[in-house]
Amino acid sequence: MKTYFILASKNLKRKKLRSWLTLIGIFIGIAAVVSLISLGNTLKAAVNSQFDIGARDIISVQAGGVGWAGPPGSAVSTPLIEEDTNAIERIGSVEYATSRLIRTLKSEFNDKVSFISATSLPDNKRISEVFRELDISIEDLEYGRLLREGERGKIIIGNNIADGKRNGFGKDIRINDKILLNDQEFRVAGIFERKGSFTIDSVVLMSEVQLRELTNLTNEVDLISVKVKNIELIDFTKEEIEKLMRIRRNVRESEEDFTVSTPESALASVNQILLGIQIFIVIIAAISIVVGAIGIANTMATSVLERRKEIGTMKAVGARNKNIFYQFLVEAGLLGLIGGIIGVSLGIGISYLGTTSLHSFLGITTKPSIDFILIFLSLMGSFLIGAVSGIIPAMKAARENPVEAIRG
Amino acid sequence: MDEKKNIIVLKDVAKHYSMGHTIIKAVNGINLKIKEGDFVAIMGPSGSGKSTAMNLIGSLDVPTKGEIYLDNHNICHLSESDLAQVRGRKIGFIFQQFNLIPNLTAKENVMLPMIFQEVKEAEREERAQKLLETVELKERINHYPSELSGGEQQRVAIARALANDPEVILADEPTGNLDTKTGEKVMDFLNKFNEKGKTVVMVTHDNELAQGHAKIIYWLKDGKINKITKKGKSGWKSIKNGK
Numbered sequence: 001m002k003t004y005f006i007l008a009s010k011n012l013k014r015k016k017l018r019s020w021l022t023l024i025g026i027f028i029g030i031a032a033v034v035s036l037i038s039l040g041n042t043l044k045a046a047v048n049s050q051f052d053i054g055a056r057d058i059i060s061v062q063a064g065g066v067g068w069a070g071p072p073g074s075a076v077s078t079p080l081i082e083e084d085t086n087a088i089e090r091i092g093s094v095e096y097a098t099s100r101l102i103r104t105l106k107s108e109f110n111d112k113v114s115f116i117s118a119t120s121l122p123d124n125k126r127i128s129e130v131f132r133e134l135d136i137s138i139e140d141l142e143y144g145r146l147l148r149e150g151e152r153g154k155i156i157i158g159n160n161i162a163d164g165k166r167n168g169f170g171k172d173i174r175i176n177d178k179i180l181l182n183d184q185e186f187r188v189a190g191i192f193e194r195k196g197s198f199t200i201d202s203v204v205l206m207s208e209v210q211l212r213e214l215t216n217l218t219n220e221v222d223l224i225s226v227k228v229k230n231i232e233l234i235d236f237t238k239e240e241i242e243k244l245m246r247i248r249r250n251v252r253e254s255e256e257d258f259t260v261s262t263p264e265s266a267l268a269s270v271n272q273i274l275l276g277i278q279i280f281i282v283i284i285a286a287i288s289i290v291v292g293a294i295g296i297a298n299t300m301a302t303s304v305l306e307r308r309k310e311i312g313t314m315k316a317v318g319a320r321n322k323n324i325f326y327q328f329l330v331e332a333g334l335l336g337l338i339g340g341i342i343g344v345s346l347g348i349g350i351s352y353l354g355t356t357s358l359h360s361f362l363g364i365t366t367k368p369s370i371d372f373i374l375i376f377l378s379l380m381g382s383f384l385i386g387a388v389s390g391i392i393p394a395m396k397a398a399r400e401n402p403v404e405a406i407r408g
Numbered sequence: 409m410d411e412k413k414n415i416i417v418l419k420d421v422a423k424h425y426s427m428g429h430t431i432i433k434a435v436n437g438i439n440l441k442i443k444e445g446d447f448v449a450i451m452g453p454s455g456s457g458k459s460t461a462m463n464l465i466g467s468l469d470v471p472t473k474g475e476i477y478l479d480n481h482n483i484c485h486l487s488e489s490d491l492a493q494v495r496g497r498k499i500g501f502i503f504q505q506f507n508l509i510p511n512l513t514a515k516e517n518v519m520l521p522m523i524f525q526e527v528k529e530a531e532r533e534e535r536a537q538k539l540l541e542t543v544e545l546k547e548r549i550n551h552y553p554s555e556l557s558g559g560e561q562q563r564v565a566i567a568r569a570l571a572n573d574p575e576v577i578l579a580d581e582p583t584g585n586l587d588t589k590t591g592e593k594v595m596d597f598l599n600k601f602n603e604k605g606k607t608v609v610m611v612t613h614d615n616e617l618a619q620g621h622a623k624i625i626y627w628l629k630d631g632k633i634n635k636i637t638k639k640g641k642s643g644w645k646s647i648k649n650g651k
Contacts, residue, residue: 003523010511313507316468317568318496318524320489402468406507 008331019299025292026339030378032285034347037374039354040278046358047270057231058133059238061224062259078257080221088226091240093233098126100223101208103215108180114168120208123150133225143175144190152210156190158203182214234262292339293389300332300393311397312406321398328394329387336386340379415575415607416442416465421474423460434460436631447602449618450611452628462611466578467495479575496524500569504581506561508553514540514564515549521571539567543597559590566597579610595621
């Protein structure tokens, strides 16, 4: 067996450029598979880690449906209002419901202007519940303290907002620094340590009343966060909320202009999208691998024609049909393997690049998952693809009549 | 009177090819016996069937009619694989075009026939080394065919032909692609191995070459043996005349 590999690799050294070009398909395919799986896992882990923040017994309600299209010309759906929150809270299985405003504010610091997204905290004792929902406590703060209920003129910020390299102000924000939000002055009361989660690292938390003042909103609500009394009742409660909201907003079933999501359903829909992307790339990979395999078959068929004299000579000196067959088969396999090696290296490169850009984009800190089993299987797979593509040319080579072949 | 055993026996051998509707009788009834240690030349003009005869003697091809015995075994009914095995073990080929494998070194070319006989690697190396030393190519063992002269390539081919210590060396126009001087050197080696007891069968159309080296010459014409001449003490004498 070893001999076949030595002979085949000697033959490969002689291969012409066009033979290598036929490998493009194989290495694109393998690169796609490797980067897809590594990157897909990273992406999944990253997305799931975003959803891991917060309690699992919380339902969130937002205006706008999944795939909901409003009347032509209207980009914004009917907003939620404070009364919706109160109505939801009256559902039997609901422990409480809190309103949340999430708004973009103009911010100024170090004489530079940037836009940040601010999230409201209730101005009552529910503030502690919201901290629990967001899974934050005093221990998560790198500096300072959490806000107290109804505390005005103070904010707590995530690590990305404080970090001069990431916040767009070109300067670190420190505890007690003054920052202008929609031209009003705020002091930084607390800075979170880096959590590796976009939601917390880029957060700005402030009093709800004050955020309403800054944005001139009186009754509008961006998100209603609902805690169920018992986690077992979460799906039941979700349906109850949907029923209630349909009536309140006067819409029919399956025409909802709002979304009620549980942590599980949100995660599921994100994973659905990821799966879609994966299927798409798998199809591309499969097509390129098929093209590559045809390329190898073609290269090997040409090679058999070019080397008839060699085949004849080998037979004259005692090569049996199966010797010739295996030699060409191994050669095709090695051709595939080389494509695979290039593909795997390319794939690893892509997944490192992809992870790095995910880092800077989402501010997360996941490592690219380079799976050695995956690499091994990809290499094995590319050898097999090559060998399978080489079966017919190798059979043709093995069946050459020595008398005719030796003449060339 | 001759006690030596027959290495190759052809009995009423015919090889016919069909080309469209016509049947070409390339070899049409040949009888010959080649004895151990002989130096035989098969002569004839092109189209006389000598290439076909060589393929049959070398068991590269099987006859349409008749029987071929190689070392007392009938090879006409062997499978392709068994034929390859027998051929690899009993016959060493030398071709006009040398037919070395271009991407193998001289040593690897010599080792190749042994691979197919499943000789162990260490032994293959050792034997290839020795054989290349015998054909005076010790300095060239790691050179590729493209780095060797024609004469050197043909000597590698001789070493390769001897790799499995075959009974017969079958040479097809061994000097056809060489100038007279290098051709002579190649022939010297063939003579040397013949003196050591190897049977040599040479196919050629070169009268001088055949008469200069062979002991028996079979003259082919139209697929039949037309004449057999034997070298005696008083020169060549005819022992069979064609019709």
